[in-house]
Amino acid sequence: MQVKGKCRGLYGTITIPGDKSISHRAIMIGALAEGDTVIYNFLKGQDCLSTIACFRQLGVDIEEQGEKIVVHGKGLRGLKKPENTLYVGNSGTTIRIMTGILAGQPFEAVLDGDDSIRKRPMGRVIKPLRQMGAVIQGRNGDMYAPITVRGSYLKGIEYTMPVASAQVKSSILMASLYAEGETVIYEPVKSRDHTETMLSAFGADVKVSGNRIVSRPVERLKAQTVYVVGDISSAAYFIVGALVVPDSDVLIKDVGVNPTRTGIIDALVSMGADIRLINRRTVNNEPVADIRVRASQLHGTIISGDIVPRMIDEIPVFCIAASVAQGVTTIKDASELKVKESNRIYGMAHNLRLLGVDVEETDDGMVIYGKPKGGLKASTFKSFGDHRIAMSMAIAALITRGESTIEGFDCVDISFPGFMGVLNGIRRD
Ligand code: S3P
Numbered sequence: 001m002q003v004k005g006k007c008r009g010l011y012g013t014i015t016i017p018g019d020k021s022i023s024h025r026a027i028m029i030g031a032l033a034e035g036d037t038v039i040y041n042f043l044k045g046q047d048c049l050s051t052i053a054c055f056r057q058l059g060v061d062i063e064e065q066g067e068k069i070v071v072h073g074k075g076l077r078g079l080k081k082p083e084n085t086l087y088v089g090n091s092g093t094t095i096r097i098m099t100g101i102l103a104g105q106p107f108e109a110v111l112d113g114d115d116s117i118r119k120r121p122m123g124r125v126i127k128p129l130r131q132m133g134a135v136i137q138g139r140n141g142d143m144y145a146p147i148t149v150r151g152s153y154l155k156g157i158e159y160t161m162p163v164a165s166a167q168v169k170s171s172i173l174m175a176s177l178y179a180e181g182e183t184v185i186y187e188p189v190k191s192r193d194h195t196e197t198m199l200s201a202f203g204a205d206v207k208v209s210g211n212r213i214v215s216r217p218v219e220r221l222k223a224q225t226v227y228v229v230g231d232i233s234s235a236a237y238f239i240v241g242a243l244v245v246p247d248s249d250v251l252i253k254d255v256g257v258n259p260t261r262t263g264i265i266d267a268l269v270s271m272g273a274d275i276r277l278i279n280r281r282t283v284n285n286e287p288v289a290d291i292r293v294r295a296s297q298l299h300g301t302i303i304s305g306d307i308v309p310r311m312i313d314e315i316p317v318f319c320i321a322a323s324v325a326q327g328v329t330t331i332k333d334a335s336e337l338k339v340k341e342s343n344r345i346y347g348m349a350h351n352l353r354l355l356g357v358d359v360e361e362t363d364d365g366m367v368i369y370g371k372p373k374g375g376l377k378a379s380t381f382k383s384f385g386d387h388r389i390a391m392s393m394a395i396a397a398l399i400t401r402g403e404s405t406i407e408g409f410d411c412v413d414i415s416f417p418g419f420m421g422v423l424n425g426i427r428r429d
Contacts (some may be wrong), residue, residue, distance in 0.1 A: 001390075001409035001420065003397035004429065005378050009247035009295070010398075012426040016235050018043040018228035019256050020415050021166070022286070024093045025198050026226040027051045028101065030071035031060040031079070032177070033202050035223030039069040042228055045415045047091035054098060057082040058109075073223050076177060081107035085146065088113040090341060090385075090414050093167055095145060096125045097195075100171030103134035104178025105151040112146040116341050116385060122147055125171045128159045132175050132183075156181035156216075163336065164188050164309040166260075169213070170195040176215040177204065187211040191309045192260040197285050198226070229256035229288045233388075234416050236264050236314040240321045241395045241423070242293035243273050250426060252291045259287070263310025267318060271298040271325055300327030300370055308333050313340075316392040319348045322368040323357045323376065323396065331365035341414075342386035351393055354379040355400070378402035387414040394423065 018041040028051065030037030042048065052062050052069075059080035061072040079101075086109055088094040095111050099122075102109050112118075123143045126136050135150040136142070156179045161168060164187055173195050176183035190211055199206045202221040207214045235255045242250040257265075257277060265275055274296045277289040298321055303311070311318065315337060322329035337344040345361050352359045356377040358369035378400035383390035390409050397404035412419045 001394070001406045003394050003404050003406065005397060005400035005402050005404065007245050007398040007427050007429065009428040010238070010242050010245050010250050010426045011248060011428055013251040013253060014238060014422055014426060015253045016230045016238070016255065016422065017045070017416060017418070019231040020045060020047060020233065021093065021192055021194050022198070022228045022256070023048040024051050024097065025170070025194055026228065027055055027062065027071060028097060028174070029198050029202050029221065030073055030223060031055045031058070032076050032101070033073035033221040033223040034075045035073055037071040037073055037223040038225045039071065040067065040227045042069045043231065043415070045417055046089055046413050047094065047415060050087070050089040050091045051094045054086045054088060054094060057084065057086055076220060079105055082109050085110045085112050088117060090114050090116055092117065092120055095122070095147070096167035097170045097174055099125050099136065099147055099149055100129060100174035102149040103129045103132065103136065103151060103175045104154055108148065108150040110146055110148050118145050121339055124163065124165065124168050128157065128168070128172050129175055131157045131159065132179055134175065154179035156183040158184040160186040161188060164191045166191040166195070173199065173206065173213070173215055177217055179217060183215045185213045189306050189309050190260055192258065194258070194286070201285060227283050229283055229286050230254045231415070232256050232261045232264070233313045235291060236317050237391045237395050237419070239264065239268065239275065239291065239293050240317045241398060243268065243296050243298065243321060244324050244395070245398050246295050248293070248295040250293050252293070254288055255291050257287045257289045260310055263307040264314035264318060267301065267303055267307060267311055268298070268321060271301045271321065272296055273298060298325035300325050300329040302330045302332070303334070304332035312336060313388060316344055316348050316388045317395060319352060319368060320392055320396045322370055323352055323355060324399070325370035327370055329368045329370060332362070333364055335364040337365070340386070342384040342389065344386065344389065347382070347384040347386060347389045348392070351381045351389065354381060355396055376400045378404040380405040380407060383408035383411055385411050387411045387416065391416065391419055394420070398427065
């Protein structure tokens with residue numbers, strides 16, 4: 001993909017596609033509910049389409065009816081044994097949460113994915129699910145996919161999570177629907193809570209107090225209508241774009257602003273960003289707002305601790321903001337970046353250096369020396385097959401002097417089909 005530099009402003013009103021995390025969960029929980037779950041604004045990115053394909057293999061009828069997706073729920077005990085391996089593509093959310101669901105089914109299933117998925121840690125779901133009684137095996141000492149799950153009698157456990165991960169938490173919560181007694185989960189730092197919110201709406205018995213979650217099994221889940229809010233992780237590219245391209249003024253409508261996801265806004269505001277949340281409301285128990293962003297002079301900051309899980313997927317594009325900020329930005333406590341769709345510390349450091357930015361990689365983050373003399377340089381960047389790196393570099397390329405190339409750009413379809421169309425629709429040259 002070629003992206004022209006010297007953009008003279010991003011200007012206008014946009015909407016961005018539905019939230020990826022919520023779209024996955026609506027299919028999964030809808031499949032286990034009784035009745036038809038109707039989903040509006042479902043994200044038709046490759047990851048969520050992988051979830052649909054896997055549930056179809058489990059015997060769930062899922063229809064696309066124009067603007068909406070209808071999931072004909074099978075009830076908690078209605079899934080059928082798949083004939084083939086369940087292929088999750090690039091989707092960590094699909095494989096980890098489905099492992100929890102399959103732990104409670106009376107049949108054997110195998111989950112596998114692409115090369116990136118096969119490198120990502122799966123021991124983090126296998127360990128707690130085994131403690132619950134599941135029979136699970138993973139490749140290479142139960143660390144990696146493919147994963148074989150054979151459903152069995154599950155019992156509730158008390159589990160303190162070693163890393164903040166919504167996928168692991170959700171996997172355990174899904175298994176808890178099939179477990180005898182109470183399941184108690186303690187999170188070291190609060191991660192996105194869409195599973196807890198949606199399960200409760202569908203009639204599950206899930207209680208949250210601070211970082212402690214208690215789940216008890218119920219007889220049935222009941223189908224719901226789900227309006228998927230706009231994905232703040234996708235909005236983040238336009239938030240940062242509008243901040244760094246001079247004279248920009250962008251309004252992004254209908255974005256989910258769940259506090260477990262808004263770390264990117266807090267981090268940018270702490271750097272001097274002009275970001276306003278207006279028209280706040282609630283949709284399906286999820287907070288929503290329109291976000292107005294105007295070009296701003298940013299200064300360096302430190303990102304560490306509790307804010308990290310609240311902005312984990314936005315750190316690649318945050319690095320672009322840090323690259324033009326005055327002074328030094330330090331990112332700490334973010335070693336999880338190394339086990340995402342790619343090693344994002346390595347990948348972003350590589351690309352920032354091509355932009356002419358001085359950057360140090362550390363074990364749990366990086367140090368970025370912003371505002372290189374002479375501005376950012378156009379170059380040929382690599383996506384590393386990682387959708388978030390690809391889109392982050394498209395934003396950086398807007399403010400370079402020449403034209404840049406981003407290799408392997410197709411992966412943006414994982415989370416944001418049509419990204420370039422939205423960007424080109426608001427750019428001024
Ligand atoms: C997600 C959780 C996060 C996030 C991922 C989506 C989810 O992963 O990075 O993109 O939908 O639960 P971890 O659970 O590995 O932190």
